[in-house]
Amino acid sequence: MGKKFIEVAAGVAVLAAVFASAPLYVPEALIWILGMSFLFIVIAMSWDLVTGYAGQINLGLTSFVGLGAYTSALLQVTSRLKGTPFEFLAGQTAVPVELSLLAGGVSSALVGAAIGGITLRLKGWYLALVTAILPIAFVQTTYVWKDVFGGEEGFTLPAGLAQTPIGKYYAALAVMLLSLATMLLITRSNISLRLKALRDEPELAESIGLDTVKLKILAFTASAFFAGIAGAAIVNYRQVANNDLYDVPLMLLVILAVVIGGSGTIWGPVVGGLLVYTMKLWWLKGVVYELVSSTGLPINDDVILYAILIALAILAPKGLWPVVNANISKILRRSHIFPR
């Protein structure tokens, strides 16, 4: 445990140092995007926790992102709860932001445990089927109960993670680093060995006496918890609660980040998430705009991202990182710097 703990601490410390000093040399406009991408990374890591480690395809992780987001938002804008079973909260004062983040994580974890409890007992395809449609159904709740969730426009939050953009940036960084450290410790513990056994040899894992259903539900619930925290942090970062956090496009963006970074590593989604999110928010729209105005094709930045995802899934099913890694070591070996 000691050595692993030092490894985790060293990795997180390096990352913290790099990003904590970023506002010194990164333009202010980019700082906002970086902060958002930290929170996006938390979602990507939590997907890796359940898919990369436990081997369970959760296509509905964004439903937990959205649940955490709306829980946190509604605890702060309590007047919207009038006429719901939670009406007793409507008159109360707003919950502090930090506490509402935690509440977002807990509510997602509870719903995650319930959904995991139903689907993970069943063998085969049911998890993928059920989770794939959860986001679509959850988006619909925001239209059905429009007075509470605000439909497509959503609603604004008064407080926010911090007063200033820089303050928000550091708050987002803190949320990411805390989540990263926790998930790294989980995945470097004995639980993760069991999870990997479950992923690679489900029958064998069961035959040596592992309670596979319990393990799967545990991983699923933990992943839902972090997704909920991330969703809650995002609404407080941009101070708008909106149903795009439930939706399938965000899910695919998360999958793309993990595929690019490589799954089953936790570090992979950090790299992939940073790449994908800054690409989407920073320069991809401009490139696609040029492409569309010169060719007239019916495409947008999302179409390009999905096409990249399909190409990667076919050409590098284990993720981009193992391919890059293998090629780097090949080149190094050939250059006789690191002979075998």
Place this chain on the structure above:
Amino acid sequence: MISFENLVVLLVYGATLSGVWALISSGFTLIFGVCRLLNLAHGGLFIAGAYIGLSLIKGFGLDPLTSTVLSMIAVGFIGSGVYTGLLMKVKEHEVTVVIITLALALIIEQVILLMFGEHGIIFPPILAGVVYLGDVPLPAMRIFGMAIALAALFLLGLFVTRTRIGREITAASQDVEAATFIGLDVNRLFIVTMFISSLLAGLGGVLYSQIYAANPFLVLKALIFAFAIVILGGLGSVKGSIVASFIVGYIMTVVIMFLGARWSELFALLIIIAALIIRPSGLFGVRE
């Protein structure tokens, strides 16, 4: 109280909705039962049927019937193209197939949004006019659409049980390895299955847009209803999905008539959860 008129409308509308969904979900479950592929782009093929058909009418001035047939066949070829071009190489990797088809569904949704906008389209019906059942007026296309759907399902049944290639497909669905050993070209069978499954989705899309209205968001929403039907009917069982279509179709008709269409997705989710708790293998489930 429900009046007699309401009851007739409910019975007929429910049967039409069920018939159209039976087309969509039987194709979806067929491709799963035979190839073990979870095709999340099935809703995309369904809606592509409607938009291709409408483009044929607007672009080439075809009549509704011809464009219905042509767009069905076009969607069939798109489906088998998706299989040979994207899925054939990765079909052993379940996660990859699911990710690719989900991404494909969203590409189809976005491209339709960019080309046609977000408003629903209405396809000129093959059969216009109103039919009277007693004193109750009913759009003729609802009854005709139901008849077409049932006829197509009947033909599907004949194809699977009476033709050689249909029996070969059944053999492959029961045991792929054994089918390979006796010399069947399994890959060709999968391509044919994908063609038929997409053909049914395309027909479903054209009928849907003639009876109701098609919009790009149905690419994903269709999955909720299709999943509710196949989980209730049992994954991989075509017979189960047809029976379940009528159960889900009537529940949806009641929900839409008495609560409003925006509730239908949530009720579909409730059906799924209830089915998974009470009878996870569905009414006619295939054992894994």
